[in-house]
Amino acid sequence: MSTRAKELIALGAITLFALSFYLNKVWGRGTFEFPTWLSAVVIALIGLSLLWILVLTLKGRLIERRVVFVYVGFAVALPLFMSFSQKITISPEVYQLHDALMELPAGSKVLISFDYDPPSAPELQPMAESIIRVCFEKDLKVIVMGLWPQGPQQANLALEKVFQDSAIVAKNLQYGKDYVNLGFQAGNEFVIQRMGSSFESMFPSDYEGTPYKEIPLVRNVRNFSNVDFSVNLSAGFPGTVEWVQIAVDRYGLPMGAGNTAVQAPVMYAYLNAGQLEGLLGGMSGAAEFEAVAEYQAKGTKFMLSQSFAHVVVIAFVIIGNVAFFRSGRKSKLRGN
Amino acid sequence: MEHFALWLSAFLTLGILSFLYKDNPWYKLSEAVFVGISAGFWFVTLFWDNLVGKFWDGWQDEPMLWVGAALGFLMLLRLVPRIGWISRWPLAFIVGATSGLWLMNYLASNIMVQVQATIQPLFSTSYASGPDAGWGAIVGSLVIVVGTFTGLVYFYFSKEHKGAFGATARVGIFFIMITFGASFGYTVMSRMSLLIGRIDFLLGDWLGLIN
Amino acid sequence: MTFHRGRTSSLASGFSARLIIVIVVIAFLAAPAMWSRADGPDIVLAGSDSALVSLAPVTSLVAADNTYDNGDALRLTWVPSIDDRLIDSKIIGYRVYRLAGTGEPEAIADLPPGSNQYLDETVLRDSVYSYYVSTLSERAEFPSNRTAVISPQREWINLDRGYLFLIALAIAGAVIYYVTVAKRGKKLFVRKIAGLEAIDDAVGRATEMGRPVLFIPGIHDMDDVQTLAALTILGRVSRTIADYESKIFMPVARSLVMTAGREVIKSSYQAAGRPDAYSDDMVNYITDEQFGYVAAVDGIMVREKPATVFLLGAFFAESLILAETGNSVGAIQIAGTARPAQLPFFIAACDFTLIGEELFAASAYLSGEPRQLGSLKGQDVGKVIAMVVIMIGVISLTFAEAWKIEFMQDILDRLSVVFSTN
């Protein structure tokens, strides 16, 4: 069979696969989950095939990049079907954030700033969802906003997700009274600075266009002194650093943060100095928070994929190097 | 409409992923869509934010903005071959402005701040207590000072890397390599989560296979 | 698409402390006059007075000119209310009021408890202002005395940045000194930089294989120095390309970079005496969108199969996507960026990498011109200064901390004044 024919067949198979499952979804059939034995088999298969690659590489045959690609694809995709109880060790900074939220009296106002965009959502969205859920469970009022243009939209997605839970729906929360989305405002750190004197000057109306003064929840919120706690979810600039420097240092706003894994190390300095009351770092931070809040969701699920992906990358580095040393460091394998 | 948007997103997502197999019409189509629409997006954004927002709404208060517009206009003279060389003037302005600004910025933020931050005690009585107590902290501060110092030696241009000087430069490059290793490790982690996000979109939002 | 600069202001701490003391003393001397002139406004009651707790107003409120600005800020300092020190203080914050000329008081800022200063940056030069600060409880405000009237002053020279000036002068002076020394004909040694030695070979390889050279100048605009560095290198590279009669292709992510790139390549071709070989098609704008650009460049790489790829400038997440794709089509790759986070990927996937400073030194190095090499020598003087300062600082700090030697502490204080950037 010619390559072209194979490609066409593959394309057809993908289309069929997609269509059948899409219809399946539209008709309301459920989702899939591997039973434990299947998960074990899958993991064993992945392990075995890695060994096989090691053998191949040792024989001096560098496997093709595309095989590596397929590996990464599977290593990330398959764990999403598995449900394992992972042993999650919870860092003190995650407890700290959870405790800070739990200690707030019912009715306290929590400001959550969404400073990220869709590419960082896998890490930050699970955090957003579980933090909002915790707030609602504790009857805290939630004010969301964004310093990134797409932040408020991510906030709405998170809210939507939280409202899929019947326990939250039962609380009959009302927009404008129990939570509000103030939307996005351009101006980076200057927005925070101006919010220090007046929220309304930066958000004359909310995401839906309702004037600030007509929203019951924030009508009396003049500036940071009327907010009881805040959480910043950030993927870069402007983000946690700016919030700490302005809102925390100058206006004394108590704040916790969720950050991408790349950013998190920088934040430990603020955490140690007490400027941050709790920190969630990357996917593992999200998973840990879910463990503390006792509600397993995406963070926990994604964490498994993340660990798998790490292992695969580490395995490839090891395989590459074992082969390299076996061939007496003068391998024909191309490298720098 | 909702179904259409979902399928369109999925179609384009798979189109880009198909590049991993090889260059193909599906990828080319996704690429063409991406380039066309994003170029349009940026032009519109620049038009409303910069031309309208900064220039048109602002020139009554700041007549000097006309100079900027004039420089911009000179840029367009490229289209007239005979006097196209005038378009070098706005470029010269930009080169001058960028150099002038960054010269002072880097002097302050890169050189002075970093030099000052490196000045720390090699060992201190405060290590005896406190959370960072122990030999890790002492070795740590020694390493920072030695690493910064030798790293600078590595970048030194006007001496051949030979003898003791060469050895020092080599220690410097060791530190630089550890830095690179650390960045690599850190970046790998967050990159993986991007892929998890896309696959979650395909298998979850689109096909409804996973919860 | 903006120039970024860390905002720099405020006083060197020691100096400002002295200044404040002087102002406070003057204020005390002038206090009786102030009392007689301006009685504080009445207490404003917001709710029923049954729960009213009287709070002490702030004291020693002083408005002073913010020094070293263009006359557009006033600095207020005060001693917080005594009640602020209580553990369960009733104070919820302070509100700053301003009176412009003889106008009505206007609330300009709310500050958290514990605040003792405020910088008003919304004032105009040549106008007069006075201020008072109210202590806020849940239900009432307790205003302080008013300050004397004051108008912001403009200063012509920022004396706070004297040391910055000296350091700039030292480093820039060293560069200029060596440039002139070199100009007079003194031979200066500059060590080999591997990545740059390889450029000629890399371009030659493209000629031999009959495939183009791909030049990627990063994804930032002309307001990033890394892009400027890339363009200066482009000047050298395109000259070589013109001499070798190879083909160059340069897709860019910014229109300005396109215009500049065309100018650079055109000039190089003219200088090489081959103006007709130049065409505008060598440089094309793709899109400003980071990954749209990457998608297109990846496509170009696999379709045109360049023999040599230059990745020089400001790169972000796309660094590895580009470098791995370039590698997969078998190109020799020379990369360089000043972004430490992307360097490991370049080092792994490319054949030669210019690390940070080397990117900026590249054009001077390639020119081989004495004056340019002189500037590299000047740069080294900067390094020596940095190393010496670090050594002195570390030694004196270690001694000062460990054995409490005052003399060392003095050196250290001096150093930290010199190197503080605000």
Next chain:
Amino acid sequence: MRQLVPLTITFCVGTLLIVSVFIPPLGDLERTFTLWFDIIAVFAFFLGGGNLLRVHINKLWRRKKDWGFSIVTLAGFATMLAAGLFKIGNPGDIATAVDAPGSMFYTIFDSVVVPLGSTMYSLLAFFVASASYRAFRAKNREATLLLLAAFIILLGRTPFGLMLTEWVPDSFSLLQIPNLAIWIMNSPNLAGQRAIMIGIGLGVVSMSLRLILGIERSYLGGDNA
């Protein structure tokens, strides 16, 4: 003449900006120049966008290879321009922000540019793996150090790192991989980072001076043209 004017402009503008740092009344210069830059960038886009049109119309006209995709690019560009400049489908009147939710501009951005961008970005995961397999080799001491550091950091952020070194007694807690990862980030990594940053600072100062003083003029066509 053709070189003298640009060199003079560069010199004056550069010097003014440097001096402005020390002279408060000139403090606004930076903002003014930034605004000018932004305005010039829009004008430049007329050239860039024009070039995009030219290239693709040319391809279409000459029926060059893959000309069909040029139609797609042109159509996408035109659609976005129309949607954005005329604010098609914007809630409210023409005064609302161009990217107000609900507008056609916003919808296209959200359903096309966002997924495409995220996917392109996620390709990185695949390339990271292939680079790990192919390129991250302990070829020499430098590369070995790079690898080791990367390894420790990678392990340190997964549960495996903890599992591997749980047995290490607490008095040597630094040797537990997660702690070691933090130590590497805070000490040797910081040192290397600083050396690179100081070097870059000096490189920028020196290059900027060369440009401002007109010593570096390769971007204007070499040294003697």
